[in-house]
Amino acid sequence: MSTPTSIDKFIVSASPHVHSGMNVQTVMRDVILALAPAVLAGIWFFGFDAFRVLILAVAACLGFEILMNRLLGRPLTIKDLSAALTGVLLAMNLPSASPWWMVIIGSGVAIILGKAIYGGLGYNPFNPALVARVFLLISFPVQMTRWVVPKGISTGMDATTGATPLGAAKEAAALGTPLNEAGLPGNLDLLIGNVGGSFGEVSALALLLGGAFLLYRGIIRWQIPVGFIGTVVVITGIAHLTQPDKYLNPLVHILAGGLILGAFFMATDMVTSPVTRKGMLFFGIGCGVLTSVIRLWGGYPEGVSFAILLMNAVTPLIDRYTKPKVFGQPERKLFEEGTSS
Amino acid sequence: MKFKGGIHPDYNKLTAHLSTTSMPLLERYIVPVSQHIGAPGEIIVERGQEVKRGQPLTTPSGFVSVPVHAPTSGKVKKIAAFAHPMGKPQQGIEIIPDGEDTWWEDIQGHGPWRQLKPETLKNIIRDAGLVGLGGASFPTHVKLSPPKEKPIDLLILNGAECEPYLTSDHRIMLEHPKEVMEGIGLLMKVLGVSKSIVGIESNKADAKKALEEACPYDQVIQVELLETKYPQGSEKHLIYALTGRQVPAGGLPMDSGVVVQNVGTALSCFEAVTLGRPLIERVVTVTGSAIKNPANVMVRIGTPVADVINFCGGLTDNTGKVIFGGPMMGIVQFNLDAPVLKGTSGILGLVEDEVSQFEGSPCIRCGNCVDACPMFLVPSAMGLLVERNRFDDLGDYHITDCIECGSCAYVCLSHRPLVQFFKRGKLEWREILKQQEAASS
Numbered sequence: 012m013s014t015p016t017s018i019d020k021f022i023v024s025a026s027p028h029v030h031s032g033m034n035v036q037t038v039m040r041d042v043i044l045a046l047a048p049a050v051l052a053g054i055w056f057f058g059f060d061a062f063r064v065l066i067l068a069v070a071a072c073l074g075f076e077i078l079m080n081r082l083l084g085r086p087l088t089i090k091d092l093s094a095a096l097t098g099v100l101l102a103m104n105l106p107s108a109s110p111w112w113m114v115i116i117g118s119g120v121a122i123i124l125g126k127a128i129y130g131g132l133g134y135n136p137f138n139p140a141l142v143a144r145v146f147l148l149i150s151f152p153v154q155m156t157r158w159v160v161p162k163g164i165s166t167g168m169d170a171t172t173g174a175t176p177l178g179a180a181k182e183a184a185a186l187g188t189p190l191n192e193a194g195l196p197g198n199l200d201l202l203i204g205n206v207g208g209s210f211g212e213v214s215a216l217a218l219l220l221g222g223a224f225l226l227y228r229g230i231i232r233w234q235i236p237v238g239f240i241g242t243v244v245v246i247t248g249i250a251h252l253t254q255p256d257k258y259l260n261p262l263v264h265i266l267a268g269g270l271i272l273g274a275f276f277m278a279t280d281m282v283t284s285p286v287t288r289k290g291m292l293f294f295g296i297g298c299g300v301l302t303s304v305i306r307l308w309g310g311y312p313e314g315v316s317f318a319i320l321l322m323n324a325v326t327p328l329i330d331r332y333t334k335p336k337v338f339g340q341p342e343r344k345l346f347e348e349g350t351s352s
Numbered sequence: 353m354k355f356k357g358g359i360h361p362d363y364n365k366l367t368a369h370l371s372t373t374s375m376p377l378l379e380r381y382i383v384p385v386s387q388h389i390g391a392p393g394e395i396i397v398e399r400g401q402e403v404k405r406g407q408p409l410t411t412p413s414g415f416v417s418v419p420v421h422a423p424t425s426g427k428v429k430k431i432a433a434f435a436h437p438m439g440k441p442q443q444g445i446e447i448i449p450d451g452e453d454t455w456w457e458d459i460q461g462h463g464p465w466r467q468l469k470p471e472t473l474k475n476i477i478r479d480a481g482l483v484g485l486g487g488a489s490f491p492t493h494v495k496l497s498p499p500k501e502k503p504i505d506l507l508i509l510n511g512a513e514c515e516p517y518l519t520s521d522h523r524i525m526l527e528h529p530k531e532v533m534e535g536i537g538l539l540m541k542v543l544g545v546s547k548s549i550v551g552i553e554s555n556k557a558d559a560k561k562a563l564e565e566a567c568p569y570d571q572v573i574q575v576e577l578l579e580t581k582y583p584q585g586s587e588k589h590l591i592y593a594l595t596g597r598q599v600p601a602g603g604l605p606m607d608s609g610v611v612v613q614n615v616g617t618a619l620s621c622f623e624a625v626t627l628g629r630p631l632i633e634r635v636v637t638v639t640g641s642a643i644k645n646p647a648n649v650m651v652r653i654g655t656p657v658a659d660v661i662n663f664c665g666g667l668t669d670n671t672g673k674v675i676f677g678g679p680m681m682g683i684v685q686f687n688l689d690a691p692v693l694k695g696t697s698g699i700l701g702l703v704e705d706e707v708s709q710f711e712g713s714p715c716i717r718c719g720n721c722v723d724a725c726p727m728f729l730v731p732s733a734m735g736l737l738v739e740r741n742r743f744d745d746l747g748d749y750h751i752t753d754c755i756e757c758g759s760c761a762y763v764c765l766s767h768r769p770l771v772q773f774f775k776r777g778k779l780e781w782r783e784i785l786k787q788q789e790a791a792s793s
Contacts (some may be wrong), residue, residue, distance in 0.1 A: 022672050023686050025772035027758030028700075028707055029361060029516065029679040035716055035765050091713075131712030133766070232719070286732050287718040335728040335748045339588065339601040 017297020035132070038281075039092035041228055045221035046099055046276065052204050052214035057107035061210040064109050071096030071118030079127035081162045093132045100140035103272060104316070105147070108159050113151055117143040135322045138280045146315070158207035162300050175208045176201065176267035180259050181312040189256045201266035212269040223276030231279040234288055234317060238295020239274040239302070240265060246303035258307060270302065273315035283323040290326075290333035297322045353596050355589045357726035358581045361680070362560035362734055363555060367519045367639050372527060375663050377449055381423045381654035382434045383658070384444040387693045388483040390416030397445065400451035401428045406630050408479070409445050418481045421630040424725050426450045434604045434687040435762065437657075437696070438675045447654070460628045465538045473542050473625060480624035481694070483632045484764045486510055486521075486585065486614035486757045487677055489695035495611055496542045502606040507540050507548035508594060511615040512578060515678025516554060518698040520635040523648045524616050525552070525559035529566035535618030536573055538625060548573050550615065551590050553580045582680060584755040587612045589726055596736035601753050617696075627684045631694055638664045642671040642701030651692050658688035660699055672704035680758045691716060713766045721760035721770065727753050731760035731770050738773040743780040 076094035080087050089095070101121055105114065124146070125139025126132060148155045159177050174182065178196050183190055196206045204214025212218075225231045228330045243264055250258040264270065269277075278284060279300050285294050298318045305314025377447050386392035393410030403422040434444035462468060462476055478493035486654045498504050509532075513521040527530055540548050552560050554577045563575050578584050578593050588599045590612060597727060598609040605612050616635065623629050632653055639646040644665030651660055657674070661667055667674070675682035692699075695789040721731035728749075734749045754774045761770040 020671070021674055021684070021686050022704075023684050023709055024673075025769060025775065026684075026756070027680045027761050027771065028673055028682065028684065028765065029703060031359070031361070031763050033720075033763070033765055034767065035713065038718065038765055075492055102620075125442065129716065133716045281718040282716050284717075286717050286722045286730065288719075288723075330730075330733070334730055334749070335722070337601055337729060337753050337755070338592075338727045339598045339603065340750065341600075345630060 035091045035093065038094050038230055041230055042276070043092065043096055043099055043223065045121040045224045045230075046211070048217035048220045049103065049106055049214055049272070050099065052208040052217040053103065053107070056204055056213060057210055058157070059103075059301075061107040063111075064105055064107060064114055064210055065099065067111055067114040068102035069095055071115045071191050072101065072122055073099035075119050079123060083127065085131065088131060091132065094122060097126070097139050100211075100276065101143050103207050104140060104144040104269070106155065106158055106208075107210040108154075108157050110154060113147060113154055117125070117147050118297055120146045133282055135282055137320055138277055140321075141277060141320050142210040144316050145320060151209045155186065161289075172246070173237045175312065176263060177259075177306065184257055186237055190259060191256075195259075195263070198262060198266065198340070201263065206267065207270060208267070209272075212272045215266045215271050218271040218275060223270070227277065231275065232288060234276040234291035235279045235284060235295040235298075238292045239278055239298045240270060242296045242299025243270060243303050247302065247307065250303075250307050257348050260290035264303075264306065268306075268313050269315040273300070273302075273319055277315070278322070283326060285329045285333065287330060287333045287335060289335070290329040293329050293333065294322050294326065297325070353574075353593050354579050354581075355584075355592050355726055357724055357728065357759065358583060359724050359762050360580075361516050361578070361582055364517050364639075364755035365555070366424060366517065366646045367637055368522055368556075370519075370523075370646070370648050372523050372635050372650050374650045375655070375660070377424060377451065378431070378655060378659050379448070380656075381447045381449070382444045382651060382656065382689075382691045383420050383423065383447065383654035384434065384436055384691060384693065385410055385420060385441050385504070386442055387420060387489060387653070387695065388418055389488065390414070390418075392443070393417055393419045395431060395443075395445065397428050397431075399428055399431055399700050402426070402450075403428060403447065404454055404630055406459045407456040408630070410749050412478065416491055416494050418478055418493070418646075419630075420445075420653075421469055421632050422447055422456075422480055423632045423654045424448060424449045425452050425454045426571045429599070434691070435687040437683060437690045437693060439683075440471050444654075445725050453609060454497070459630075461626050462628060463626075465541065465622070465625045466754060468774040470542045470544065473538060476625050477542075477621055478698075479630070480620070480705050482617065482624060483621055483631070483694050484614055485620065485695065485697065487490055487555045487681070488693050488696055489693070490641050492613065492617055495613065496539065498543075498611065503609060504543050504545055504606060504611055505547065505609045506595065506611075507536070507543055508591060508610055508612045509536055509550040509615050509618060510587070510590055510612055511550050511552040511556070511559060512590055513556070514580075514582045514585040514684070515580070515680055515698070517639045517680075517700055518678050519639075519648055520637045520697050522556050522559055523634055523637075524619055526558070526562050528619050530560075532615050532619050533563060533573060533620035534626075535620075538621055539611075539613055539618055540572070545611075546572060549594050550575045551578050551584075551594050552576070553578055553584055555580045564649060583726060583757065586726065586755055586757060588755070591657060601750065634692075634694065634696070636660065636692060636696055637698040639698065640701040641703045642668045642674070642676075642707060643699075644668065651654060651696075653692055653694055655692045656689050657667060657685065657692060660692060661688065661701070667701055670705070671701055672707040673700075673702045675700040675702070680762070681756065692721040702736070712768045713792070715766055715768060718765050720763040720765060724759040724763045726757065726759060727755060729754060731774075735768055735770050735773045738777040738780075743777060743784055746777050746781045747785075751781055753777070
């Protein structure tokens, strides 16, 4: 018999014996790719400063990842690209004028406090980049809100510092100034990103392009971004209709601030959002409610980060109560307990 | 109707266009006593005894039991434990052919099936050793005997063949459409139903055409094309796709008034009745990148897999896995002395690159498995529970509804061994249920 029959020659494992070929690395790569247009737009508007923040954050996140792998005696995980993605997302959530030490601290918080102490990727309850952003916002409020207004393409003026559109609106509301006198940018500037804000959040158009790519690739599902943005539109829309002088119109709420970045790239973080479609929709709606409440009535002009982190905390609960009805099972009541009593 | 979930793997039906070929007689066959779900039969031959082709070697030991038969004429050399495709060595009967290949004297046709009583047909089917040829190997006559309180109004023929690579059912429908249709009529008579549907995946439209052209009863046997999606051939999903009926969780197709049989089983039933021939051979798809000349082969049951592979040119040097069945649910082999069984629909050889072992990493909760699960379970959560030995909670997640189709593991970004987790989890959960019952009684 010419065919070998030796037992040790063949691999023995449970089925299935084929795989789609997708893995953590390919998904992280796709998300980074999807962020590329917004990153390039940020660099275009904010110049070398933004590029510096990006390189610093990615390098520092990779460095901290290696450090934690070594300290905890785990295999190196930088190849899965999740640390690199955290770096990119963190950079995009910082002002382009961030001092270097703040970027490094943020990266350390993201990787160490946001991820490694829980056991690494997959076990972290909160989005690491947002943990870092909120940490920095609370610790260094001055540096975190020193927004550079881009060198206007139209005006050709040098960069200046100034408020974000949402910040300006909040201030106007606090002072009792009507919104139309607050000097807000036009919708076209908001769409392409010619406004003040975090380095990666300003160009709505570039972010939407990336979001569409992720939807097309099946990496994110529509439930979270649609639930999130839709809810913000509804709530801010009602507020705007009742008091147009005090509350911005919903289009500005979508285009200004971190809503699109948050809804397509941060809230959809796989590890920290629900696994069921229904759960994703609830999660998105919850993010939208919290964001609107903070923006309209809270102390901060922007609420996307807080909203997502708060919803991260309830993700396990959402998953638990949105288990799909099993094929062939009778209808299950929402709060019915399982078979073990 | 389309079922939700499922996956679209590469179908790789390399042998779809290849006519079934036959193998020459070999030097030995090993016929395992247990080849079906249920009690193995009792051996009725002795060492050294001369047997003829088609002669029964065992007799059923209960209702859920069928005999096995001699694949050719020759001498019983040994009755002992032999390598078995399911892993552990099992009792088998080794037969050394005499080269004559003479049929057993008692083999004769039973005449036109339309003139036979359902009960007679059922007995013929049992004595012919028929089991489901799709892979599950459940005795056919048992499936054809639903209890009175479960009225059956529909027979469904499974011609989906949703496992990648496999083409044996496809070839059977193309090469023996008339016999398959006759077999369906025969099964309908046994069940006393007036309607039947053949479900075929849309990538086999030629099979639908062949069956319809051969079909003398176009009023009662309907041939339907279904979406090409794995696991379309799962009984529950096939029934849903064809009728919209959901088999209740934990239930059987008969709970929805349906009996499902494989198209190959229908053909074998027809042959058993009209020719009197028991199930001693079947079409096996020998395929995959590690097989030099992929083919559809008529293989005698009991043929060692090494001989089948040699007939197809042998294995390549970089073979990684040899699998009985398809790549999604097939059982991996480590000993090529193991014989082909009644339920062996394919022998698949995959090269190392295709099956390179991935290190599983922690679940990143991407939700791909939730989308892919055709039973609407939450595989990610169940996998974590098993990994953490929290078997008590598995019932809440309906682990017993898992059909082990492997769709979840196929799409898992972290390459987690989910099916392996669930096989273990089911055993542990059943143990817990048993203990609960014992404690409460």
